[in-house]
Amino acid sequence: MIEVLFFARLREQLGTAKERLQAGSEATDVGAVIKLLQRRGGVWEEAFGDGQTVIMAVNQEVASASTPVKDGDEVAFFPPVTGG
């Protein structure tokens, strides 16, 4: 299982902050996880669609679509940060 987290505008748009995803043979990197989520359609397809800037992190480090994901990892998606 991988833990998937959503923050800020994305969390609100998706209506969820956290879920557990079966890291099957499909979800080998962040890009594959995104494809899995997009396939749900609706707000999911929208949120991860073209023209959306979504920042990715694996185990709390900024990642990219090609960053590998394995069982037990924490994967997070969020909009560009606006703190400080």
Added chain:
Amino acid sequence: MIEVLFFARLREQLGTAKERLQAGSEATDVGAVIKLLQRRGGVWEEAFGDGQTVIMAVNQEVASASTPVKDGDEVAFFPPVTGG
């Protein structure tokens, strides 16, 4: 009369902080005041001699040897500043 002030290292070297100088026909600019002081010889000649960096001010504004001086002016001499 012009008021002449000395600060910091220069004040100690000359043994005086302040004096009043007759602004005669001679003392028409800061350079002329310096020549007047140098003519006293000893520490005066030394303090205003070649190789000494002396900052000049007239009426509390940084000045140069060619800045005019007239009766009632305040002329100050001091080493490079080291505050802050």
Added chain:
Amino acid sequence: MNTIEIQTEPFDIAAIMAELRADNPAIGAVVTFVGLMRDMNEGDRVSTMTLEHYPGMTEKALQAIVEEADRRWDLMGIRVVHRVGELLPLDPIVMVAVASTHRGAAFQACEFVIDYLKTRAPFWKKERTPEGERWVDARHGDSAAEQRWNKGQ
């Protein structure tokens, strides 16, 4: 020597500066940045703000920023404090304080830390305006400010 705090409570600027200086008579310069909540943004009045963050990653990101500053400059202590939760206009949001022997390093490191924090630490601001709530968009100026530090200084 360096500390990072994420907290909902207000912070005490004077106490943090005093603690940073501690009793270290080798410190010649302390530069402090305090970011405050404004009551206007993008031309709209803002009544309250909510700051969300990613617990765990925030601390990691700030730790990395602070360590990078320590590598680049000769410093004697860095303090970073960032509030989360509900904030009101005039409230301090973030404070970065840097101590060094000389002022040049303290100024540069302080600005570096806040520039990087603005683009790399996972915080998000949501504003309440007369028209309702809205998420604050990332400012282009912030990523430009960060990129300065990547070019040869």
Added chain:
Amino acid sequence: MNTIEIQTEPFDIAAIMAELRADNPAIGAVVTFVGLMRDMNEGDRVSTMTLEHYPGMTEKALQAIVEEADRRWDLMGIRVVHRVGELLPLDPIVMVAVASTHRGAAFQACEFVIDYLKTRAPFWKKERTPEGERWVDARHGDSAAEQRWNKGQ
């Protein structure tokens, strides 16, 4: 809106920052520089320091520096406080605090004011070391720091 103080008494950093921010919710950034007395200089231990100044000209010079900062950047208040007289290691010597809507202007103006103060305001430091008293020499680095601001920024 801007204030300049020369005083023998210690100053209260927190009170000055609080007073600068006052109740102005348009201020988004406050950058503060505090210069402190170190117990070492040029490799020698310094036990006390005496700061002399030129009363009248000091205020005029600082006023000119502050006005120049106000012309160059969009600011919402500047505070300059400088101590004179006897100082001990750990004592704050000088404080410059600048408020602005955004942080870039506050950082630049704060550094500008202290750089100019160091080369243009008539203060002189005398240190007491184990070998006796000595006047501090002007640092080349300070005039280099000042000259930066004359070149196109």
